[in-house]
Amino acid sequence: MTCREFADFIIDYLEGDLADDVRTPFERHLSRCPNCHEYLAQYRATVAAGKDAFGADEDLPSDVPEELIQAILSSRPR
Amino acid sequence: MDFRVVATTLDDATLVARLRAGDDGAYEILVRTYSSRLIAVARRILTSEEDARDAVQDAFISVFRSLDRFQGESRLSTWLHRIAVNAALMRLRSRRRRPEDPIEPLLPAFESDGHHQEQFQSWDESAEALLVRGETRAVVRRCIDRLPESYRTVLLLRDIEQLENEEAAAMLGVSVNAVKIRLHRARQALRTLLDPHFRGELA
Numbered sequence: 687m688t689c690r691e692f693a694d695f696i697i698d699y700l701e702g703d704l705a706d707d708v709r710t711p712f713e714r715h716l717s718r719c720p721n722c723h724e725y726l727a728q729y730r731a732t733v734a735a736g737k738d739a740f741g742a743d744e745d746l747p748s749d750v751p752e753e754l755i756q757a758i759l760s761s762r763p764r
Numbered sequence: 765m766d767f768r769v770v771a772t773t774l775d776d777a778t779l780v781a782r783l784r785a786g787d788d789g790a791y792e793i794l795v796r797t798y799s800s801r802l803i804a805v806a807r808r809i810l811t812s813e814e815d816a817r818d819a820v821q822d823a824f825i826s827v828f829r830s831l832d833r834f835q836g837e838s839r840l841s842t843w844l845h846r847i848a849v850n851a852a853l854m855r856l857r858s859r860r861r862r863p864e865d866p867i868e869p870l871l872p873a874f875e876s877d878g879h880h881q882e883q884f885q886s887w888d889e890s891a892e893a894l895l896v897r898g899e900t901r902a903v904v905r906r907c908i909d910r911l912p913e914s915y916r917t918v919l920l921l922r923d924i925e926q927l928e929n930e931e932a933a934a935m936l937g938v939s940v941n942a943v944k945i946r947l948h949r950a951r952q953a954l955r956t957l958l959d960p961h962f963r964g965e966l967a
Contacts, residue, residue: 750799
């Protein structure tokens with residue numbers, strides 16, 4: 687397996703979707719190629735960072751203007 | 765009267781039953797309980813507070829119209845979340861779009877023999893250590909904003925809003941396979957954008 691092929695299979699590998707006949711060469715490549723090992727680690731860290739990016743205090747919802755609440759309520763069917 | 769407290773004591777089925785009966789208080793509880801959370805969802809997609817508020821107004825109109833279709837198979841909060849995501853996507857599509865930048869410059873490059881052109885330098889702190897810092901989150905959000913829009917959207921729907929591939933595909937009107945490909949490229953591109961920050965040069 688080349689580094690290019692390895693990169694293509696990362697998402698399926700992380701989701702546990704790789705068939706055995708691909709997972710074995712994937713894992714063999716991973717154990718032998720330090721550059722792809724690093725790339726996979728960074729890919730995982732990127733996914734974690736993305737998932738975390740909006741999870742914190744700074745993304746707390748703002749106060750909703752009363753005007754908007756009333757506008758929404760007035761659009762309800764009667 | 766604190767509607768949030770009331771809402772937590774009202775289960776979904778009761779609230780929906782009261783909404784269907786046209787109960788004023790129930791409408792008030794629904795809107796006051798969920799609007800700020802739904803605005804946050806729409807703001808992530810639209811990156812504009814004003815657009816987000818408009819989208820949430822659209823979302824509630826659609827909620828009011830489809831109350832009869834809420835089956836109670838998912839939680840009310842999940843159902844509302846999906847409707848808000850959809851409303852934000854509709855507004856995103858209607859917004860005047862700049863031509864999208866190509867993603868290829870942000871993807872890894874390979875030699876003709878299939879090796880990476882780049883020698884990756886390790887990120888000098890563990891991801892966990894980086895994540896606890898608020899400024900790192902802000903950097904990551906800015907990098908997500910720099911992704912070409914069709915890739916940014918898929919990354920948001922899958923990794924942040926946590927929709928399944930199938931749900932994201934249905935909302936975007938593309939195939940499940942297209943969602944998977946775009947998600948993979950979006951993550952690869954985000955890695956490229958994060959690289960200088962996580963190497964510690966700008967952190």
